[in-house]
Amino acid sequence: MNFLTIALAKGRLADQAIELLELAGYNCAAAKTETRRLILEDQANGLRFIMAKPADVPTYVEYGAADVGVVGKDTLLEEGRSLYEVLNLGFGGCRICVCGRPELMGRLDSIPNKRVATKYPRIAREYFEIKKRESVEIIKLNGSVELAPLIGLAEVIVDIVESGRTLRENGLVVLETIAEISARMVVNRVSMKMKSQRINPLIQAVRQQLENKGTRTKEVIE
Amino acid sequence: MSTWQFHTPDGVNDILPESCAAKRKLENNLRDLFCGRGYQEVETPGIEFYDVYAAGGGLVPQEGLFKFFDEQGRILSLRYDGTIPVARLAATVCREAEPPLRYAYVGNMYRYDEFGGGRQREFTQAGIELLGSQSPEADAEVIAIAIAAAQVCGIKDLQISLGQVEFFRGFLVEWGISGEEAELLPLLIDAKEMVALEELSDRLQLPSRGREILLRMASGYGTFDLLDEMTSLVSHPDSLAALQNLRDILTILDDYGYLHYVSIDLGMLGGLDYYTGVIFKGFTYGLGFPLFSGGRYDGLVGLFGRDLSATGFSIGVNFILTALSRQNLLYSPVEGIVYLGYDPGLRASAFSRADQLRQEGMRVICDHRNQTPAMLRRQIKAEPEARAVWLDADGRLTWLEKEV
Numbered sequence: 001m002n003f004l005t006i007a008l009a010k011g012r013l014a015d016q017a018i019e020l021l022e023l024a025g026y027n028c029a030a031a032k033t034e035t036r037r038l039i040l041e042d043q044a045n046g047l048r049f050i051m052a053k054p055a056d057v058p059t060y061v062e063y064g065a066a067d068v069g070v071v072g073k074d075t076l077l078e079e080g081r082s083l084y085e086v087l088n089l090g091f092g093g094c095r096i097c098v099c100g101r102p103e104l105m106g107r108l109d110s111i112p113n114k115r116v117a118t119k120y121p122r123i124a125r126e127y128f129e130i131k132k133r134e135s136v137e138i139i140k141l142n143g144s145v146e147l148a149p150l151i152g153l154a155e156v157i158v159d160i161v162e163s164g165r166t167l168r169e170n171g172l173v174v175l176e177t178i179a180e181i182s183a184r185m186v187v188n189r190v191s192m193k194m195k196s197q198r199i200n201p202l203i204q205a206v207r208q209q210l211e212n213k214g215t216r217t218k219e220v221i222e
Numbered sequence: 223m224s225t226w227q228f229h230t231p232d233g234v235n236d237i238l239p240e241s242c243a244a245k246r247k248l249e250n251n252l253r254d255l256f257c258g259r260g261y262q263e264v265e266t267p268g269i270e271f272y273d274v275y276a277a278g279g280g281l282v283p284q285e286g287l288f289k290f291f292d293e294q295g296r297i298l299s300l301r302y303d304g305t306i307p308v309a310r311l312a313a314t315v316c317r318e319a320e321p322p323l324r325y326a327y328v329g330n331m332y333r334y335d336e337f338g339g340g341r342q343r344e345f346t347q348a349g350i351e352l353l354g355s356q357s358p359e360a361d362a363e364v365i366a367i368a369i370a371a372a373q374v375c376g377i378k379d380l381q382i383s384l385g386q387v388e389f390f391r392g393f394l395v396e397w398g399i400s401g402e403e404a405e406l407l408p409l410l411i412d413a414k415e416m417v418a419l420e421e422l423s424d425r426l427q428l429p430s431r432g433r434e435i436l437l438r439m440a441s442g443y444g445t446f447d448l449l450d451e452m453t454s455l456v457s458h459p460d461s462l463a464a465l466q467n468l469r470d471i472l473t474i475l476d477d478y479g480y481l482h483y484v485s486i487d488l489g490m491l492g493g494l495d496y497y498t499g500v501i502f503k504g505f506t507y508g509l510g511f512p513l514f515s516g517g518r519y520d521g522l523v524g525l526f527g528r529d530l531s532a533t534g535f536s537i538g539v540n541f542i543l544t545a546l547s548r549q550n551l552l553y554s555p556v557e558g559i560v561y562l563g564y565d566p567g568l569r570a571s572a573f574s575r576a577d578q579l580r581q582e583g584m585r586v587i588c589d590h591r592n593q594t595p596a597m598l599r600r601q602i603k604a605e606p607e608a609r610a611v612w613l614d615a616d617g618r619l620t621w622l623e624k625e626v
Contacts (some may be wrong), residue, residue: 064510082492084414187414190512192383192506193485196443 002046003139004198007066009075016091017070024205046198048209058083058095058186059120060156067191067199073181074160078120084192086203090210096123098176099167100149100156108175109134117148118158127158127178146170233343241543244552245346248539249328251374253522256326259367259381261350263326266307266321272297274310277525281496283305286335288343300332304349306522313526314356318375321354321530341511342540349516351521356531358467361500361518367479368504368535369480369513375542376551377506378514382483385490385501387517389452390439392461397432408491411440431455439488445472448486464499471500485623496522502535508548513541537625563589563598563622565615572613579611599625 008014008031015090018028019134029127030042031132040049050066051212057071058081069083073091076085076113098108108114117139118124128136141156148154161167161174185206187199230236237245253263272289275282276479287301301307312323328348350367352360365382372380379564390411394404403426410419419440424431442448449465449472456462468486475481490501499518506513516535523530546552560579564572569588576586589598589610598610603625610622 062510064508082413086414086416088417188510190510193383193505194379194507 002099003041003048004046004068004195004202005048005050005066007050007057007060007069007071009057009069009071010051013054013070013072013092014051016183017089020089020091020209024209026202026205043070053083055079061186061188064188064190067188067195068202069141069186070183071186073179073184074123076186077123077126077179078185080122082189084187084189085184086187087174087207087210089183089185089206089210090213092183093179094160094162094181095174096120096158096178096181097161097174098127098156098158099146099161099172100175101171102154102173104175105173108156113137114156115139115154116156116158117145117154119143119145120158123178126159146172229327231343235342245539245543246548248375248542249348252371252387252537252539253326253328254407255367255370255374256348256350259324259350259363259370261324261326261352261367263328264308264311265329266304266327268313268330269298270301270307272299272312274407275299275306276304277306278496278521281522281525283335286333288332288334301329302333303331304329304347305351305519305534308351308534309519309523309532310526311351312351312530312532313528315521317528322360323353323530324350324392326350326352327366345541347380347536348539349534351532351534353530355533356472356520358500359474361467361533362471362478364499364516364533364535365471365475365484365500365502366478366480368502368516368537369478369483371537372504372506372513372542377542377549378484378551379507380507380513381478381485381504383485383487383490383505384468384478385487385503386464386499388499389456389461389464389488389537390491390498392456392458392464396456396458396461397426397428399426407436411436411489412492414440414489416440416514434611441489443485443487445481445484445486448488452488467500469575481542499533504537506545509539509541509545513537513545525546557583557585558609559605560584560586561589561598561601561608561610562586562613562619563593563595563610564613566592568613568615571617575617575619577612595622596625598622 008017018031022028027042027045030047031041032041038051050060052060054075057069058076058079060066061069062081070089074096113135115123115137116124116128116163119141121138121140124138128134139148141148145157145159148157149172150170156175158178167173192199256263272287273285282302288304290298292298295617298350308325308327313457330344331347332344334343350364352364354373369380385459387513390450399407407422410422411476419436425435442488446469449469453462453465458570468557472481496519498520501517502515503512514535514537518533520531525534543552562576572588576588593601595612599622602608603608612620612622614620
C-alpha cells in the first residue's frame with residue numbers, strides 16, 4: 001500500500017521520463033535495468049515502475065493501478081480519461097494536425113462529408129464533429145497514415161507532425177493544427193488525495209528540475 | 223449451439239455465495255444506519271421513462287442510459303441513479319408529504335458508459351436524500367451520514383473533499399467570463415491542467431488576482447485556512463456566500479467529530495451539472511474512484527414540478543467490497559451449516575427439531591439422503607465449517623465428531 005506506482009510509456013518517453021526523475025532526485029535504477037520485466041520494483045525507496053504501451057498509461061492511472069503516469073498529450077486526448085494532468089514535461093514535443101494535399105489548402109471546409117484517415121479517431125471526431133460541427137467519416141488506420149490521401153482512401157489525415165519530413169516526402173502539407181503535444185505527468189484522482197505526502201514532493205521536485213532546465217512549464221499542487 | 227449461452231453480458235456478473243453474503247451484510251448495515259438516522263427507504267422502479275432522465279435538457283448523458291421501448295413506442299430506460307427517481311417521486315406521488323423529507327434507497331443501477339477497472343454496468347448504490355431544507359446543518363447531516371456509512375462498512379482510512387459550485391459561478395460573473403471559455407474553464411480546473419489554465423488566463427487577460435484564484439482553486443488544499451485565504455481574494459457575493467457556506471458546514475462537521483476527515487477542494491467541478499451548492503467526494507485506498515459522492519441540488523426537484531431544495535449522497539456497495547478486499551479488511555464469517563441426520567421413519571420429528579435449531583440461529587439442512595452417522599462424520603470432515611447432529615429414535619440430538 002505504501003508503494004508509489006509510476007506508469008511509463010515504453011520507448012523514448014520512458015527514457016526521458018527516467019532521466020528527469022533521476023535529476024529530480026529519484027533513484028530509477030530499477031527502471032533502467034535491461035530487462036523484459038514489466039514491473040520493476042525498488043523496495044528501498046518504495047517505488048514501482050510499470051512499463052506500459054503508451055495508449056494504456058492513462059487507463060492504468062485512471063483505474064488506480066498506477067498512481068502517476070508519464071504519457072504524451074496525444075494519448076491523453078485520444079483516451080479521454082478522467083485524470084489530473086499536473087505537469088507539462090516539455091519533451092516529446094510535436095503537433096497533431098489535419099494534413100492533406102496542398103491543393104486543399106484553404107478549401108478544407110468546402111468538402112462535405114470528408115473521409116478522415118487517422119490513428120486518433122477520437123481526436124479527429126472531436127475536432128470535426130464537436131469543434132467544427134461537421135460530419136465526417138473516420139477511417140481508423142494503424143500506421144503509415146500518409147498513404148491514405150495518396151491512394152484515395154481519404155481526403156485528409158489527422159496525425160502527429162514532428163519535423164514534417166514524412167509529409168513533405170509524400171507531397172502532403174499541414175492544413176490545420178489541432179493541438180500542441182508534449183509529454184505530461186498525470187495523477188490518479190484518488191492517489192492525489194490519499195498519497196499526497198508522496199505525490200506532492202514528486203511533482204515539486206520534477207517541476208523544480210523543469211524550471212532549472214528553463215523549459216517552459218507551469219505549475220501545480222503545493 | 224448458441225454462442226453466448228455460457229456467458230454473461232459485458233459489465234455484469236454473477237455474485238457468488240461468499241461475496242453475496244458480504245454484500246448483503248454491507249447493504250443491511252447501510253439500511254440500519256439510514257433507518258436509525260430517520261431516513262425512510264423507498265424503492266423506485268428499475269425501469270423509468272427516458273423523459274425522467276432527459277428532464278431539464280438532459281440530466282445524464284444519453285449514451286449512458288440503457289434504453290428500450292414499450293408497446294406504445296415510448297422510450298424506457300433502466301434506472302441510472304437513485305437521486306433523479308427520488309426527486310421525481312418527491313415531486314409527484316409524495317407531493318403532499320410535509321418537508322423536510324428524508325428518503326433512503328439501496329438498489330441496482332445500470333450505466334452503459336461505465337465499464338472496466340472495477341466499474342460494472344450493473345452495480346449497487348445506497349444513498350439518502352434530504353429534501354426541503356437549505357441549511358448547512360442539512361448538508362452536514364448528509365456528509366456525516368456518508369462518513370458513518372463508510373465506517374459501518376469497515377472502511378477506516380477515509381478522506382473527504384468538499385467543494386462548492388457557487389464559488390466558481392461567482393468567479394465567472396466577477397471576471398465577466400462567458401461562452402466557450404466558461405465551458406472550458408471548469409474542465410481545466412477539475413483536471414488540474416495548469417498549463418492550459420495558464421494559457422486560457424492569458425487569452426482572457428486575467429489580472430494576477432484572478433490567476434491566483436484559479437491557481438488556488440486547482441491546487442489549494444486546507445480547511446478554514448484555505449477558506450480565509452480565498453475570502454481575501456474574491457469579491458463577488460456568490461463566491462463569498464459559498465465560502466461562508468463551507469465554513470458553516472466545516473464548523474458543524476467539527477461538532478460531529480469528523481473535521482479531521484475533511485478538506486476543501488474548490489476545484490471539484492466535474493460530474494453532474496445539477497449540483498447547486500456544496501459537493502463532496504469520499505476517497506479510500508485501493509480504489510481508483512471516489513467511494514461516495516454527493517452534494518446539494520436545489521433545482522432538481524423543481525424540474526418535476528415541486529419547488530424543493532435537496533441534498534444527498536450515494537455510495538457504491540461494489541466499490542466498498544473492492545476497497546475492503548484490497549485493504550485486506552473483507553471478513554465475512556458465515557456460520558457453518560449444520561446437517562441434521564435421522565432415520566427415515568423420523569422425518570416429521572426431524573423437520574420440527576430442525577426448526578428449533580434454526581430458532582437458535584443455526585443454519586440447518588435436513589439430510590434427505592438419509593446418511594448414517596458414520597457417513598455424516600465423513601461428510602463434515604470434507605467441509606471444515608460444517609457440523610452434524612444425529613436425531614435418534616428417543617428424540618435425542620447427538621453432535622457428531624468429525625471423522626479423523
